[in-house]
Amino acid sequence: MVMCPQLLCFDDESAFAGCMAETAGMESAVIARHRFPDGEIRLQLPPMLPQRVVLLRSLHHPNEKLVELLLAARAARALGATHLTLVAPYLAYMRQDKAFAPGEAVSQRIVGDWLAELFDALVTVDPHLHRVLRLAEAVPVRDALALSGAPLLAEWVARRRSRPLLIGPDEESAQWVASAAAARGFDHAVCRKIRHDDRRVEIELPRMNVSGREVVVFDDVASSGHTVAVATRLLLAAGAASVDLAVTHALFADDAERLVRAAGVREIWSTDTIAHPSNAVSVAPALAAALASLAA
Amino acid sequence: MVMCPQLLCFDDESAFAGCMAETAGMESAVIARHRFPDGEIRLQLPPMLPQRVVLLRSLHHPNEKLVELLLAARAARALGATHLTLVAPYLAYMRQDKAFAPGEAVSQRIVGDWLAELFDALVTVDPHLHRVLRLAEAVPVRDALALSGAPLLAEWVARRRSRPLLIGPDEESAQWVASAAAARGFDHAVCRKIRHDDRRVEIELPRMNVSGREVVVFDDVASSGHTVAVATRLLLAAGAASVDLAVTHALFADDAERLVRAAGVREIWSTDTIAHPSNAVSVAPALAAALASLAA
Numbered sequence: 001m002v003m004c005p006q007l008l009c010f011d012d013e014s015a016f017a018g019c020m021a022e023t024a025g026m027e028s029a030v031i032a033r034h035r036f037p038d039g040e041i042r043l044q045l046p047p048m049l050p051q052r053v054v055l056l057r058s059l060h061h062p063n064e065k066l067v068e069l070l071l072a073a074r075a076a077r078a079l080g081a082t083h084l085t086l087v088a089p090y091l092a093y094m095r096q097d098k099a100f101a102p103g104e105a106v107s108q109r110i111v112g113d114w115l116a117e118l119f120d121a122l123v124t125v126d127p128h129l130h131r132v133l134r135l136a137e138a139v140p141v142r143d144a145l146a147l148s149g150a151p152l153l154a155e156w157v158a159r160r161r162s163r164p165l166l167i168g169p170d171e172e173s174a175q176w177v178a179s180a181a182a183a184r185g186f187d188h189a190v191c192r193k194i195r196h197d198d199r200r201v202e203i204e205l206p207r208m209n210v211s212g213r214e215v216v217v218f219d220d221v222a223s224s225g226h227t228v229a230v231a232t233r234l235l236l237a238a239g240a241a242s243v244d245l246a247v248t249h250a251l252f253a254d255d256a257e258r259l260v261r262a263a264g265v266r267e268i269w270s271t272d273t274i275a276h277p278s279n280a281v282s283v284a285p286a287l288a289a290a291l292a293s294l295a296a
Numbered sequence: 297m298v299m300c301p302q303l304l305c306f307d308d309e310s311a312f313a314g315c316m317a318e319t320a321g322m323e324s325a326v327i328a329r330h331r332f333p334d335g336e337i338r339l340q341l342p343p344m345l346p347q348r349v350v351l352l353r354s355l356h357h358p359n360e361k362l363v364e365l366l367l368a369a370r371a372a373r374a375l376g377a378t379h380l381t382l383v384a385p386y387l388a389y390m391r392q393d394k395a396f397a398p399g400e401a402v403s404q405r406i407v408g409d410w411l412a413e414l415f416d417a418l419v420t421v422d423p424h425l426h427r428v429l430r431l432a433e434a435v436p437v438r439d440a441l442a443l444s445g446a447p448l449l450a451e452w453v454a455r456r457r458s459r460p461l462l463i464g465p466d467e468e469s470a471q472w473v474a475s476a477a478a479a480r481g482f483d484h485a486v487c488r489k490i491r492h493d494d495r496r497v498e499i500e501l502p503r504m505n506v507s508g509r510e511v512v513v514f515d516d517v518a519s520s521g522h523t524v525a526v527a528t529r530l531l532l533a534a535g536a537a538s539v540d541l542a543v544t545h546a547l548f549a550d551d552a553e554r555l556v557r558a559a560g561v562r563e564i565w566s567t568d569t570i571a572h573p574s575n576a577v578s579v580a581p582a583l584a585a586a587l588a589s590l591a592a
Contacts, residue, residue: 037520037549039357040389040403047398061335066366067359070410075401093336102343105371107336114366224333253333 005052023288053081060274062092073118085121089273094128112139126220126248149248149271150180152281158184165213169227177218203230211239221249225256229263250276301348319584349377358388369414381417385569390424408435422516422544445544445567446476448577454480461509465523473514499526507535517545521552525559546572
């Protein structure tokens, strides 16, 4: 008996999984999770699993979820799965790709190697890679596939703003902003960023006239919100008609959203890699298509 | 250059580590930990490590700490350590040693195997093992050593109560209570427990006269506190002069301590495997001695 691949998810992502499964023509099931008073968790998977299993887990605030992945992946193999794919719309621990100070744990390599021990394949969206450019280097699974939310967000922006100017808040966003702009022929540029610590950043606007322009600040992730807030104030001071924010990952730690709103951001548009009220575009269909290409 | 083993700990356990290191004649150092706004953590270890490294981490509320262990253990190896010992005064995920329902993740095996991939040796105190009796079966490291807090607590009780009656709240505690009682020739017995779910338990007292006795309820771990609370009420109703509580692991989830106090428990004595105001006896010297025996 050959069964179709099955998509497994957790209860807080069952709607997303349902959408993916429907597009991909797969069955989906929820992993039951019980939390004991002492903080330990118990997982229950469907007792009959096909050989190919896909596990959906977006890894924002990752630590607890990484332990869930360990339990779920090893349990799936014990229940008969021989090929495990992780679909992580948001992938964690990709920033620390080297020891910036002696003795630092290189978490990208450690978490990447560890995910590759648990899974055979990985599909994600806009992983935050810098010095390590290929996803398969960061997470050395047999098949590693990184999609981008940039063209999806560019489509969305094209339907809402005429002749928008896409601005990346730092040099790291250059390639990403360029690909979004290219999809629709939008003007684009990036700021220069000098980061002092997690919460203090200095920004230099690109040398161009933003006066009267409908600016969309475009980035892969909004985390503390400080970079976006600083850029927004500078853009509005320089005469921009409006500033909207388009991000793949709406991480928005703590009071980040309040911060960017207070700086004058008009609308926030994000993909649904992380569930958030600003979600405007779904990556579920693209992830489902990617799964189909992996299975082929 | 051969260097002595080094003991690494996290900031919240530096006092315990200092006590262990002093007894064992080792050097200790704190792993610096930074938490980013998005929930990721960054660890920094001493950049020069000896070949033998001991990592101290008590694993109550374990999920975040398990990720810290992953990062710390792999980073330690990258920095030159070739033999890693985990000292976990409280060891997590030891209860689920089989699938009680089809499809359940057998977390003892999964977490145990995983710890054995990270570490060469393990020292712990009173692991909560049932069907799997030997620690090395649950966590298949080369050297696995389980100490017991029972004789330490029995010593403590002997100095505070004359002719105490030690009562185990369920059959699982029988061997543990017996060994504590044997150390000082105390009377002892166990209750019968019928567990309905995490928070509802039924208890049957042992068939003996407890009237006028100074009872000490003895257990390896106090978690929800419900079992102890029920047993305490029954013992006081049966005429016990007093009920104290002695436990190795003061886990005390949520309002567990209030619950046992409200049931009439007079004093709570615990070891310091988990930091708690009830800590009366330190296991640090015994753990240091165990480390010395492993190294020999």
